[in-house]
Amino acid sequence: MSPRRVMIVDDEKGIREALKQVLEYEEIEVQACASGHEAIRVYPEFKPHLVFLDVKMEGMDGLESLKRIRQLDAQAQVVMISGHGTIQTAVEATQLGAYDFLEKPLDTDRILLTLRNALQHVVLVNENVRLKQEVRAQYEIVGSSKAIRHVIGLIEKVGPTPARVLITGENGTGKELVARAIHALSLPPRASGPFVEVNCAAIPTELIESELFGHMKGSFTGAFADRAGKFELADGGTLFLDEIGDMSLSAQAKVLRALQEGVISRVGSGKALPVDVRVIAATNKNLAAEIEHGRFREDLLHRLNVIPIHVPPLRERRADVAQLITHFTAELTKEGLAAKEFETAAVERLTAHDWPGNVRELKNAVERLLILAAGPTVAAADVEKLVGKRDGGRGTGAAASGGDAGWLRAATFEEFKQSAERAFLLGKLQENDWNVSETARTLQMPRSNLYKKIERYGLSRGNEGGVS
Helix, strand or coil, X not given: CXXXXXXXXXXXXHHHHHHHHHHHHCCCEEEEECCHHHHHHHHHHHCCCEEEEECCCCCCCHXXXXXXXXXXXXXXXXXXXXXXXXXXXXXXXXXXXXXXEEECCCCHHHHHHHHHHHHHHHHHHHHHHHHHHHHHHHCCCCCCCHHHHHHHHHHHHHCCCCCCEEEECCCCCCHHHHHHHHXXXXXXXXXXXXXEEEECCCCCHHHHHHHHHCECCCCCCCCCCCECCHHHHCCCCEEEEECHHHCCHHHHHHHHHHHHHCEECCECCCCCEECXXXXXXXXXXXXXXXXXXXXXXXXXXHHHCCEEEECCCHHHCHHHHHHHHHHHHHHHHHCCCCCCEECHHHHHHHHHCCCCCHHHHHHHHHHHHHHHCCCCEECHHHHHHHXXXXXXXXXXXXXXXXXXXXXXXXXXXXXXXXXXXXXXXHHHHHHCCCCHHHHHHHHCCCHHHHHHHHHHHCXXXXXXXXXX
């Protein structure tokens, strides 16, 4: 661990030496400065964890020095010290970003307590920065193909604006990554505000309004306490409405009102609550077709679709597959899997595959290959076992790997139907990353029926390589 560093800035030599003695006894590395100008000059090289800064100094006073230090380092931790402390000065220092305010004569116990608290705060700040960097890496958009560069270009243009965005694309293409990237590029302070996600397809219709807008105690059975909804939780930040095409018409009407008026009301309450929320929506459905069938409001589409962004499927950006494999391998290795290099032939085989489940399916495949490949590298043979031998661009992934020939070999029409149904269901399960509920919804089939067919045909992740 690097030594803790503290800077003392005071034009009184006696104060500097006394404070330095106390800090060095605590094994702190100390840099003493006699003026604000000296502190500004030394700060970038010394990089202190904490600064004790006198308010009243000749030349550049403490408040001006504080302002200049915060310009050099927005995370700087500064404790102001003064022999003529006033509430007004303390308030002004706090507004400029000071961590604390101490009055002279300085008390040793108070100094050490402030020192401990401030250094703990530095640790928390650094940990927060580290976690944010990890989150950004986790949600990084990987690729350099023309298709993905176009998406990134749109993100960079729309991010710093307040415009609403509608993201479209197949399941697993990375619509959430696009939404998070737009949020991160929003104008301050929204970028540092909350990012709240709602999966409209995963919430029962009768609960979606409560989930979005909150509810009051006793407003319905099970409402045992007042509860804030996602709109309130996202106030000052971004609300990501994923699978907006699955939202009920009644909830759509309330969302429309929130977008038009900037206010919401909890279920069971007539009180209007103002909210400042940037809404980003996403769907894998054709909303124009949903409007024609009376399942989606046209006026809501116009409100949401200020800037449309379409995320291309992986089969339309095959040039990115190699980069994604490298990215996922590094990510999974950090999580504890053994590092293995993908042979060129293996990468080529993965690139040729159609990936009906898109990037999400590719990540799962990379993880399985890292676990199941017997040798120190992942070979083409390992990939063949996973995705089958059929080339991409003509089939629909593992479900098609059995090929039409397998169906044509069927002895009876009933056998042909069963073989085709098995391949179809396997493909749809893969597209939805083996989410049975989502697959049943997509197929407009009762979930219990789908489970019966999965059991009947012996479908599982382990037999994705082909159909019998």
